[in-house]
Amino acid sequence: MPFIITDPCIGTKDTACVDVCPVDCIHPRKDEAEFATTTMLYIHPEECIDCGACVPACPVTAIYDSPESVPASQKELVDANTIFRIGDADAVAKAEAIVQQHVQSHGDLMAVAPAERAGAH
């Protein structure tokens, strides 16, 4: 089961997880064109090897260890992680559309600073 990035990444997006992932499955990296336009980062669902290295690296507790452990308020972001494929413009646009819908429908969470947002899930 792949790990999942959730909404504390929005407004943080510092790529600390990218630096520790042994299989380079978290995208977009800072050197990829999509980095400038994506709202958050995503974990490739087939490439993640469930090592767990990214979880303690994240300063805002945005990463969960499986789709099942993702809080109810974040469930649509499981789909955003699942659909995202680096280099596939259509998939990027679809993932970002899911995130934008999440942002619009969770104004309460977005009003919380990223470092405290996971605690509000």
Ligand code: SF4
């Ligand atoms: S669990 Fe391991 S392989 Fe999966 S995204 Fe995190 S660091 Fe990468």
Ligand code: SF4
């Ligand atoms: S470490 Fe956390 S906040 Fe930073 S890019 Fe990764 S998931 Fe997003």
